[in-house]
Amino acid sequence: MSGSDDATDGAGDELERTFELLAEAIDRHDPVPASARRFAIESQRLLRLESELAEIVSDSLVSPLASRSTSDTRSIVFESDGIEISVEVTGDEVSGQVEPALPDLRLALQTGDGELTDLEVNRRGWFRTGRRDGRVRLVVESGVGRTTTDWLRL
Structure with a gap:
């Protein structure tokens, strides 16, 4: 592995950590309502049932x-x-x-x-x-x- 690959891996890790912090902040300050989560999960479940029967x-x-x-x-x-x-x-x-x-x-x-x-x-x-x-x-x-x-x- 060359030195440039090490630098790229470090930048990727830093970017991934930044996204994790951003997601945590959004969840803490503006969480998705439980009813919206349930609706999304049930909608996906119905779509799967319809397509696989x-x-x-x-x-x-x-x-x-x-x-x-x-x-x-x-x-x-x-x-x-x-x-x-x-x-x-x-x-x-x-x-x-x-x-x-x-x-x-x-x-x-x-x-x-x-x-x-x-x-x-x-x-x-x-x-x-x-x-x-x-x-x-x-x-x-x-x-x-x-x-x-x-x-x-x-």
């Missing part, structure tokens, strides 16, 4: 063809921002596929009480788990973002 595009439980079928399998398909989540419920098993199968894909099953269970996903996006009672939803995370299905009763 996967839409149900088909559900054999409500399809007119499902009423004539003798199959005990329920098929559900969700879509959101280029991601498709296909789910099949048969007996005590839930299986499906997330497409496209991204290399950094993480999938979890969330129960109504907030418990998240990571599910193993193979390189083609296939997953399998046991059926849960009550409300559940799938949470898909990747480098692209996070997508959550709507709540379901399986």
Whole structure:
């Protein structure tokens, strides 16, 4: 490291400390009202929910063809921002596929009480788990973002 790099680092540290002092002074003399902070946080939370919720595009439980079928399998398909989540419920098993199968894909099953269970996903996006009672939803995370299905009763 050269002498000029040391001088630049010192100026950066000094500038950062100046900004910290300025922020402390503003917080002390003209703080943001708690109601404005809550409003900002809730607004961001609503925007995130709206952008990440996967839409149900088909559900054999409500399809007119499902009423004539003798199959005990329920098929559900969700879509959101280029991601498709296909789910099949048969007996005590839930299986499906997330497409496209991204290399950094993480999938979890969330129960109504907030418990998240990571599910193993193979390189083609296939997953399998046991059926849960009550409300559940799938949470898909990747480098692209996070997508959550709507709540379901399986």
